[in-house]
Every structure is written in C-alpha cells, then in structure tokens.
Amino acid sequence: MFENVFEKNVAITGIGQSEIARPSQKTAMQLTADACLQAIADAGLKRSDIDGVACWPGDNNHGDPFSPIGTTALKSALGLNVNWHGGGYEGPGPLAGVINGAMAIAAGLAKNVLVYRTITEASGRLRNRDATALTNKTTGRDSSYAWSWYTPFNVMSAINLIAMYAQRHFHEYGTTPEQFAQIALTCRHHATLNPKALFRTPMSMDDYMAARMISTPLRLFDCDVHCDASTAIILSRADIARDLPNPPIRIEAIGAALNQPWSWDQVSLTEMVTREVSDMMWNRTDFKPSDVDTAQLYDGFSILTLIWLEGLGFCKRGEGGAFIEGGARIRLGGELPLNTSGGQLSAGRTHGMGYVHEACTQLWGRAAGRQIDDCKVAVTAAGGGPLGGSVLLVRE
Amino acid sequence: MARKLPQLTPENSAFWQGGAKGELLIERCDDCQRWQHPPGPICRACGSRSVQSRPVSGRGRVYSFTINHQPWTPALAVPNAIAIVELEEQPGLRFVSNVVDCPVESIAIGMAVRVQFLQQDDVWLPLFVPAQ
Numbered sequence: 001m002f003e004n005v006f007e008k009n010v011a012i013t014g015i016g017q018s019e020i021a022r023p024s025q026k027t028a029m030q031l032t033a034d035a036c037l038q039a040i041a042d043a044g045l046k047r048s049d050i051d052g053v054a055c056w057p058g059d060n061n062h063g064d065p066f067s068p069i070g071t072t073a074l075k076s077a078l079g080l081n082v083n084w085h086g087g088g089y090e091g092p093g094p095l096a097g098v099i100n101g102a103m104a105i106a107a108g109l110a111k112n113v114l115v116y117r118t119i120t121e122a123s124g125r126l127r128n129r130d131a132t133a134l135t136n137k138t139t140g141r142d143s144s145y146a147w148s149w150y151t152p153f154n155v156m157s158a159i160n161l162i163a164m165y166a167q168r169h170f171h172e173y174g175t176t177p178e179q180f181a182q183i184a185l186t187c188r189h190h191a192t193l194n195p196k197a198l199f200r201t202p203m204s205m206d207d208y209m210a211a212r213m214i215s216t217p218l219r220l221f222d223c224d225v226h227c228d229a230s231t232a233i234i235l236s237r238a239d240i241a242r243d244l245p246n247p248p249i250r251i252e253a254i255g256a257a258l259n260q261p262w263s264w265d266q267v268s269l270t271e272m273v274t275r276e277v278s279d280m281m282w283n284r285t286d287f288k289p290s291d292v293d294t295a296q297l298y299d300g301f302s303i304l305t306l307i308w309l310e311g312l313g314f315c316k317r318g319e320g321g322a323f324i325e326g327g328a329r330i331r332l333g334g335e336l337p338l339n340t341s342g343g344q345l346s347a348g349r350t351h352g353m354g355y356v357h358e359a360c361t362q363l364w365g366r367a368a369g370r371q372i373d374d375c376k377v378a379v380t381a382a383g384g385g386p387l388g389g390s391v392l393l394v395r396e
Numbered sequence: 397m398a399r400k401l402p403q404l405t406p407e408n409s410a411f412w413q414g415g416a417k418g419e420l421l422i423e424r425c426d427d428c429q430r431w432q433h434p435p436g437p438i439c440r441a442c443g444s445r446s447v448q449s450r451p452v453s454g455r456g457r458v459y460s461f462t463i464n465h466q467p468w469t470p471a472l473a474v475p476n477a478i479a480i481v482e483l484e485e486q487p488g489l490r491f492v493s494n495v496v497d498c499p500v501e502s503i504a505i506g507m508a509v510r511v512q513f514l515q516q517d518d519v520w521l522p523l524f525v526p527a528q
Contacts, residue, residue, distance in 0.1 A: 133468055135400045143403035149434055150492045151400040152521055153478060156468035160478050161492070163462035171460070171505045215478075216463040261440060265480045265492050266433075269460055 005284045006106035007099075011241035011248035012393065013112075014043025014234040015360045020196050020348040023123035024228035028068035029077055032118045035230035036078060043234040044245040045112055050234075051083045052110030054101035055117055056094055056352070058087020065124025065131055067117075069230075074116065084109040092256035092277070093383030094298070094352020095391055101235045102251050113235040117353035121226040132226070133157060146262060159223060159301055161264045162384060163215035166303035168269040170217060175306075175321035177217060181208045182327040183302035183338075184221040184345055189331060191342025193370035198225050199346040222302040224344035231353035233360065249363050252377075252394040255281030259386035267386045270318070272304075274311020277381065277388045282313065285392060289313040292392075293375045294362050295336055296355035298382040299343040308381050309338075312390065332370055340370050352382040356391065363395040398471070401519050407435050410449035415513030415520025421449040422483070431486045454511035455527060456483040459490050463500045475500050481509060481524050497525040 016038025059070025
C-alpha cells in the first residue's frame with residue numbers, strides 16, 4: 001500500500017483552452033499563450049504567481065506538430081520566473097504533466113504550477129501528409145526502441161496496432177460492431193451539444209457503418225480528429241487553492257503504469273495496462289467506481305475507451321460491449337456520461353489534457369447545454385498500449 | 397514497395413538477418429530457458445547474462461490481425477494484412493509481422509502459419525504464410 005498519497009494536497013484552480021481549429025491561423029505559441037493566460041486568470045492568479053511549469057511531452061523533436069511547444073520556450077514567451085519546470089515524453093502518457101506538476105507541488109518545489117498541452121497536427125498534416133506517420137519519426141533506418149520492430153511490417157500508424165486490440169476483443173468476448181459503434185456515436189451526440197467541437201453533424205449507426213474501413217475492424221469514425229489547439233490547467237497547493245475564487249477540484253488519486261516489457265504486441269491486447277493503473281488509483285482513495293459522475297477516457301481510437309471502461313472497473317473485463325450497448329448508459333442522462341465534450345473522436349484531438357479540461361468544466365457547472373446535474377466526481381484516463389495514467393478529480 | 401528498414405545493431409541483427417540462412421533467430425536464456433523478444437543484454441525474467449539467439453521452428457499462430465485499407469503512402473499497396481504472430485515455442489512469445497501469400501479474407505485468429513523470409517537490402521524480414 002502507499003504511504004504518501006501526496007496528490008490530495010493538490011487542487012486544480014483554473015482552466016483554459018485556445019480555439020480548437022482544423023487548422024488554426026494562429027501559431028503554436030499563440031495558441032499556447034491563449035490557453036495559459038486564460039487558465040491563470042481563471043484561477044484568480046497573476047503570471048507572477050506561477051512558480052512551476054509542467055507538460056507532456058514537451059519539446060518533441062523541435063517543433064514536431066505532435067508537441068511543438070516545450071516548457072523552456074513557454075516560460076520564456078510568457079515571462080514566467082519559475083522554481084521548477086519539466087516536460088518529456090517518458091511517463092505514463094498524456095496525463096503525465098498533471099501527475100508531475102502535482103508531484104512538484106507536493107515536494108515543495110512550487111505552489112502554483114501551469115500544466116499545458118499544445119498540438120498542431122492539423123496544420124502539420126497540411127504541410128506534410130505523412131507528418132504523423134510512425135515511419136516519419138526517424139529519417140533513414142528506424143532506430144527507435146519500440147517502433148523499429150513494427151515499421152518494417154508496414155505499420156505506419158498506431159491504428160494498425162490498436163486495430164489488433166479491437167480484433168482480439170471481438171474474438172475473445174464476442175463484442176459486436178454495433179455495440180462497439182456506441183463509443184463513436186455517443187461522442188458525436190455529445191459533440192452536437194458542444195459549440196467548440198469540430199464534428200457537430202449528428203451521426204447515425206448507418207452513417208458510422210457506411211464510413212470507410214481504415215484498419216479492420218476500425219472505421220473512419222473510430223479515429224480521433226487532428227486539430228490545432230492548446231489546453232492548460234493550474235495546479236495549486238491545497239491551502240492556497242482554498243483562498244482562490246473557484247471551488248478547488250482536488251486531485252483525489254492518481255494511477256500510472258508501464259507494461260513490462262515495453263511493447264505494443266506483448267502487452268495484453270484486451271486490457272493493456274488499465275488494470276495496473278486502476279489498481280493503483282483505487283488503492284489511493286476511498287471512492288469507488290460507483291461514486292463517479294462522469295468518465296473522460298482516452299479515445300485516440302474508440303477501442304481504447306472500451307478497454308479503459310473495463311479496466312477502471314465500471315464493468316467486468318470483457319463485458320464492455322454489453323455495458324455500452326444501445327448507448328443510453330454512457331450518454332448524458334445515463335449513469336456514466338462519457339466524454340461529454342465529444343471526446344477526441346468528435347471534439348478534437350487535444351490529446352489527454354482535453355479530458356481534464358472537460359472534467360473541470362463539468363465539475364464547476366460550466367458545461368451549459370451538456371451539463372451533468374450535481375457533478376462532483378470525475379475520472380480521467382489517457383494512454384494506450386503499454387502505457388497509461390489516470391487522475392480522479394473531486395470538487396470540494 | 398520499399399519498406400522502412402530497421403537500423404541494425406549487435407543486439408537485433410540476429411533477428412533481422414537470420415533469414416539469410418533460412419533461420420528465425422530468437423533470443424533465449426541458457427539458464428532459465430525462456431525465450432524473449434525483443435532481444436536484450438540480459439534475461440528479463442531471471443537476470444542471467446547468458447542469453448543467445450537461437451533458431452525457432454518458425455511455426456506459430458495468428459494471435460490477432462488487421463487488414464489495413466488506408467494508403468498511408470502512395471506506394472503502399474492496400475489492402476495489406478498486419479498480424480501479431482505467437483510462436484509455438486512459448487505462450488506470449490509474439491511479434492508484429494505480415495501474413496502474405498493468401499487472400500486477406502482468409503486470415504483469422506488462430507490460423508496456423510509458418511515463417512517465410514523477404515529480403516530487402518541486408519534485412520531478411522520474417523513474414524508468415526499459411527502453414528498447410
């Protein structure tokens with residue numbers, strides 16, 4: 001068991017988000033400034049109050065559209081003087097910035113940490129259609145530790161790996177395409193209620209089934225939608241958070257895991273590391289899955305969301321298909337509204353931090369036409385394959 | 397089409413070049429007898445440094461697969477089949493490859509396959525074909 005559940009001493013006190021565009025006319029740094037300044041103001045703080053900066057993955061290969069803005073560049077551009085900053089790709093996935101920022105506060109390195117995620121894959125793909133391809137991550141021969149085992153076999157997108165997870169889930173548990181479609185359909189329904197979502201046209205089961213197959217059994221609308229956007233939150237030490245304008249959203253518990261071995265084909269295809277993440281998170285809190293008012297779960301590809309639903313204990317392993325069948329349970333008004341912004345599938349691939357932003361939007365009652373009644377507890381989780389992380393949020 | 401090829405290293409070249417002699421070479425621990433892939437400097441299970449690449453049967457089963465329909469690059473011929481093949485030597489000993497020389501509609505989980513190498517430059521890619 002864990003001796004120091006440090007995260008309970010950290011709260012989210014403000015959020016911000018740039019436009020979500022496809023593409024944006026703004027630069028990556030302008031988008032990031034929009035999100036960060038909005039978050040700082042929302043928290044009732046000034047730039048001079050920010051003494052830490054965190055993000056995942058940070059400066060990624062000098063302007064790569066997957067993550068064009070690092071902490072050092074942002075700190076400089078916003079004129080921040082911080083005690084601690086950190087980014088980097090290695091960690092438990094897209095929520096790693098939140099977890100690292102909370103650790104910095106708990107360790108006494110900072111009081112108010114700005115956490116952000118910027119992505120410009122829409123404009124990146126306009127410049128170069130192969131910008132996001134796995135085969136484009138290295139020039140010449142592939143020397144990467146993981147991808148070099150897959151790219152020689154024409155795995156050019158993560159979908160080729162993740163599609164095999166879906167195929168295996170269908171095989172082991174009898175999950176049907178019609179059940180599975182409810183992830184994409186639910187996200188689209190929620191997107192119709194979110195003015196910032198990119199895809200807001202209502203989608204029927206027929207529309208979903210008629211869309212072209214990308215990599216069996218995953219169809220076009222099982223894939224998230226590239227965008228240009230930046231999302232930011234402010235983490236504050238609990239005693240400081242209590243004096244700020246927004247009701248503190250406590251980091252109630254975190255979970256994180258990396259499969260042994262680091263591998264996309266030897267990890268459990270139908271569970272990934274969601275069980276390890278889940279065990280860690282629920283062992284750090286008295287809350288239970290039944291206490292959760294909304295789940296904001298990674299939907300880079302829709303099968304990942306289904307696996308997270310099972311892994312976090314909202315239903316038994318293998319029963320995800322039945323759990324989401326018909327969609328009522330995971331829609332607004334159901335027992336576990338899922339990805340209420342429209343998720344990455346329909347609102348845009350803000351990549352991880354978008355889930356935290358939407359959770360806070362719901363917890364603070366700001367979600368207007370898609371608001372969940374009396375929303376107090378939200379779970380966010382992100383990652384796929386051998387890595388994953390989760391954050392349980394509770395409004396005080 | 398020309399495939400993206402791996403950078404060869406002392407650790408991975410047995411896997412990528414064993415096909416020159418018609419052998420699929422996988423690393424095995426001399427002490428605990430476990431096979432492991434990808435290869436590394438020690439046995440990940442028991443910690444032994446006595447690990448060596450050794451030939452396997454080349455027989456296995458399709459653990460999962462996908463038929464890719466998206467032409468990610470203009471040169472990629474679609475549909476193409478990508479599979480995770482589990483080798484018969486050990487449960488969980490599996491890696492990504494391609495199933496070739498059969499209609500993509502005939503590929504199924506559990507299908508018996510055997511290795512067949514495709515040479516490109518100095519790399520012998522271990523692909524798989526139906527075993528019968």
